[in-house]
Amino acid sequence: MIDIPPTFILQSPNTPFPDVSLALDEPNGLIAIGGDLSPERLIRAYQQGIFPWYSENDPVLWYSPNPRMVITPDKLHISKSLAKTLKSKQFKVKIDTHFDSVIHHCRSVVRKAQNSTWIDENMVRAYTQLHKQGVVKSVEVYQNSELVGGLYGVSMGKVFFGESMFSLVSNASKIAFVHLVQKLGYELIDCQVESTHLKSLGAFNIKRDVFIQQLQQLLLK
Template structure:
């Protein structure tokens, strides 16, 4: 029985090629290593992400096919868009990163016992955020955080990690707002990692891994945005998203 590749302790060491990923479990490529920024950024540039629980070693994945969202093709239902037209909520970026990550870690998820966003993972992404590579999009009702999404940006590629709703529709608005802004910046793709029924309703699609990796190579090589997104993103009224195409 094949086993995932054991990574070198050197954070600058290369990952094995995606073609070596297992079919069972689908996409498991490697184990071990660490979550230092150099290794994490190298992983994302090669379409690889960490995903494990407290009871597991550090595991690295590159599934085939890969779930993605095209920023020009996010779908919101007509009913949801009607409600948005009168919504007082506002969307910002990088003003509450730690709060979004913590909320994603504690959000209950159907069929999931515990969280994969361990304390070690939270610390790693907080460091990436401090270095300007990880970002959050936050939905506020007044000053109350009611939803959000966070992930990693390299070049013009956004790798989504997790999102949550503190109030009904919070995660949908966060994702739609992220796509809205990325589209205006010329960023075409959001990595959504693995198939999720909720994301499928919002327009997510599956890409064969070779095609996904080719797009990642292309997009991560392009110039991106350095540092926090707060000013560039601005304050986006949720009502603007009512013009997003209907599902």
């Protein structure tokens, strides 16, 4: 049984998030429960290093895990096989041309060890609204004019908060990720929690307080 502090319950749209230093160790980074996915709430969350992550039909859960997985352009690792694919020019990358398709593919793609998705209809509506406001961006990968991979996330200052990615063909999401890291001018890409896939591309863990410090500096750029 998890003991949830009363201050973690977001009673109203104006209820502030607790300080992230108070986040639980188990589950790692849980900092708040409830509230809504309004643009104002989401923007405040990301500015504080917090993101929503919950299962469909559950209340909204907000996290700021420790450690935090991130990547910087200088740490990007491109394998020989991926470099060969990049040089082949069989893929074309575009930005913000078919966001709706990207988020729906991210929602529906089958992932190993996952029976359900955390991208419910409320999240689709919320991030689509933020996309229309220019806060959420998509990176799309095309092969023979067909969308075969991509990713989306929140863009603030020199920070990109990655939310989800998908591949319909081998390496497509990696192509999108490399383009994001190399070409779009971000100094820090937030990968949220550790994954073997992103670690193979050069992502690494940092302490939460270091992440928050870097975040506050880069939001102003």
